[in-house]
Amino acid sequence: MSPAVRRELALVPVIIAALIVGTILSPTFLTANNLLNNVLVNSSVLGIVVVAESVILISGYFDLSLESIVGLAPMVAVWLVLPSSLGGSGLGIPSWLAIVACFAVSAIIGAINGLLVTKLKLNAFIVTLAMLTLLRGVTTGISGGQTLSRLPAEFLFLGSARPFGISIQIWIFVVVVIVVAAFMQNHPIGRKVYALGGNQAAAASAGIKTTKLTIAVFVFGALLSALAGLMLTGRIASVTSDQGNGLIFTVFAAAVIGGISLNGGQGTIFGAFCGVLLLGIIQNILTLSRVPSYWIAAIYGLVILCALIFNYLAGARPRRNTQRA
Template identity: 65%
Template sequence: MTTSVEGAKAGPATQPEPPQPTAWAMIRNSTALRELSLLPAIFVVMVLGFILSPQFLTVNNLLNNVLVNSAVLGVVVVAESIILISGYFDLSLESIVGFIPMIAAWLSVPSALGGLGIELPAVATIAIGFVIAGLIGLLNGYLVAKLKLNAFMVTLAMLIFLRGITMGVSAGQTLSGLPTPLLWLGRTSILGISVQVWLFVLIFALAWLIMRNHPIGRRLYAMGGNEAAAEAAGIRTTRMTIAVFVTGALIAAFAGFMLTGRIASATSNQGDGLIFTVFAAAVIGGISLNGGKGSMIGAFLGVIILGMVDNILTLSRVPSYWVQATYGFIILAALVVNRFASQREHRRSV
């Protein structure tokens, strides 16, 4: 007599399904939310600005003061952010902002106004300026990528070198009476808004699209995260590094022409000290100084915050030397916040 046992042949054991993340966890960990994490800070700054000066929240002030004054800074921040994400940094961008427009002005204005006296067409001098900027970036990139020199020392030396040439060419003077093409970026408006604001937003949007969606952007993030691994994966890191420095120099030169157009002159100290504010905006926006992390949207919001803080201090008649102290405090606070945020993300991923 046979005895049957029900369920003697049991099926394969099923693995329990991993718990699904909650909707709030998905929102909290989303890239978009991290990129927009500065929005609450911007709201707080706007409220404080309105309390300190009701004029702060007027459309005229926000468009013609905050955004226009932030445009040049923002364009240079784009250049520096791309370089930082790639794993390097370039201190010489601030000198390029002053050196390239000075060369263009020097070649185009008459000797009576401090120029060389050959009075080349302004369009030609602008083109020459961009060629020189490209060569500066090429030299920086070659020294860093091919000769493996320290990026800090290379770009610091280039900063000092270009600043000295700018002072020598101009004899420490301001060149004015510039031809119209050199002033176009400061005198043109579209729909009643300065072209500098449109360029500021457009350049950030293009940089965001490239860094977020284009293969070049993904390669730059990979190179900044781990250059050896990126090279092993087939990324030509040497070529990419040189290209990044050239791109940064060209963008900085464009920012220099924007600044020259706005102030209608080329000054011997143009751009001096700008790099500190550039790093401040990038760090506040979450760009990692170690490379491979950060977003262009975050950098954009960092520029907006600094622009608003500067405008609030100006409207409140705070002495200019306190502005630098404020920027230093903001940088330290941003570094601390980013450090704790990185540690929290690391614990959550373990």
């Protein structure tokens, strides 16, 4: 059994244990209402961004700016639609066109990140950190530091629709996980992304167009983050000037817990999904137990450290076995 598969399966008993602990601590924890409307719905936005970041990490890069796209993308769309009296541009652009514009802006941001990393050979961490700061400033600037509300119905759909009695956010999250997981494992381009993260020089020698693939990966991550931003806006029926701030730390936590390697070329989307689910369960347990929010952040940090140690040990075991053989 490969280390990646072992790490994924190891999370399953951990998740089961967390469910048992939650049931013991709170009688309302193991109910359909709590698991669906709290754990899964609250994890959906995070999960979409985790999928985006996981694909980028597998390709061997980082993108810290995804959290800012979660805020900027819906802010641009809402700002284009709302009248000036409500803090918007006053242009009155149709909602559908504004949503298209928000995805277009996000794709351009992803393309710029990819070009700076591939063409100028700049460090992805520094490039996307600078982009994060830039986008955060733009989001605050166009909103005037205010929260934009009284949104058109088109923006509320992703937060209020409930196909078959289940929030559409859950459906979107599950579909994204299934489609991206299948693509990464079975499609030739998905396998090329793994090759790119495993050894970029070898991937180039094998005929993979690493520059185009890297740019495409960054664009893909940005588009998924825009979707997550629209989902969050629909759920809270507004878009705030600081929307998405601090999200990237939890994103990396879920990815690392799920077995995504920070060195590239390893990990699966299913593992990342398990990481998101585990963090969502932990947060819900802490909330039901009335643990202060500042302790939740500290516990997240501890979980990340434990995950890093576990991933190291999981990778070290097969190396020792190989040496003995």
